Amino acid sequence: MGAYADLPGVRTWYETEGNGDPLLLLHGGFCTNETWGAMRTALAAEYRAFLPERRAHGHTPDVAGPLSYRDMADDTVAFLETVVEGPAHLVGWSDGGVVGLLVAIDRPDLVRKVVVIGANYRPGPECFERPAMLDAMAPDSPDLALLRELYERVTPDGEGHWATVVTKLTDMWRTQPTLAPEEVARIAAPTLVMAGDDDMVTLEHTTALYRAVPGARLAVVPAASHLVPLEKPDLVSRLILDHLAQDTVETMMPIRRAAPETSRAAET
Template sequence: MHTARTFELNGIEMHCEVRGEGEPLVLLHGGTGAGSDWRYVFDEPLEGYRTIVPDLRGHGRSTNPAGTLTFRQVASDVLALMDRLGIERFKAIGMSLGAKTLLHVATARPSRVDAMVLVSATPYFPPRARAIMAQSNAETLTDAEWQVLRQKHVRGDEQIRALYAQLRALKDSYDDMNFTPPYLSTITARTLLVHGDRDPLYPVNLAVELYTAIPRAALWVVPNGGHVPIFGPMAPRFRETALEFLRAG
């Protein structure tokens, strides 16, 4: 079974694809990405899972009339989507934007998340990440990069420019991503942290901070891995490891 629907929730239109039957598994993409990115990781249907693959606020086919982006708000959108789908408890995989969103979901509503895989997550933005965010500008993109982004984001170039402006604005955000160890300790979901040891945004010590603070956490540091090291040659190994972890509980 494969259905695509658009839901009106939290003042936006959220596009979502639902595939297969079984236990709910939510897949949350990264910043400037879209739900379609997951085809590069999961190239076949996931047996035993009903996968829920949304385009997050302002990305892909989803809208964002407010023009601002916070991870807390995106988490609220995801929970509203689960409510609309009638899903109380679920497993999830998130990369970067999606992973930070899941930290908010799992702390705001611990009982909703059974297990999750967080790829390139962080408890807060370190100085190096803020410096990179400050350089976020759609006008510096190459023609090839524009072409790729236009295939993902169907609402025109202004949608893409808005996403880059929202990412740039995160350099001045201090309250949205500010997870302390006591707050992280309230997470009840089994959690696998996947982190590249060459991540230019979030040093690997931040993954260790998450691992230390989240009670039921496991940590996989990918050697020579950059930011979101799960594509290309790493995809099969990530797929096997993530699914094994999710099924272990």
């Protein structure tokens, strides 16, 4: 079921499915809700899934001026307050993961648990495996053909607006986000950091994000790329559901999660 919410920043299209505790699914850049594919059904079987499409994506119109993660995070906060009417779990993929990190930092009262997939906390030139890919993202690029088709099928801005969206997003990726590890360390919600082992974001950056979030969990999916939710939806869904259901982590030989007194004893 789809509807529009008149938020302060932008009139936002969203869909809902399932019952239970609220779960926000935050799609990636250039994407629409269609890209959640089979995962949507699996997650909605356990939770009340909310799927907003961000400004300049899918059914949601673009706005004047440049795009920024901060504005999209503000839109998401407004959505949580207005539509969800309270805190929710956040599952963000790529750009949606960046938005999820910002919301978790700024509004911990609205966030229960967090999953970020292929997310980054620094600009693309600092953390992409191949930063030059930003220069190759032309509106008529064959690599963007499927995403262009999804966009043009539903956008209220008209097919001709695609070129503007490509320019705005690539400009944003070159300069944003600009979080410091100290800011990421403010995230209090239990967090799962996930990526494909051949992700466009370097594994070093993914690991740095994992280490910066207190008590975070890490999942690197083998034989997978930045599109891991499309490539291995069953596995990704299971990892998400396990994280959301598990309040504590108990392992046989904890190191990073060991109690301080246990850690000191192990060093002697």
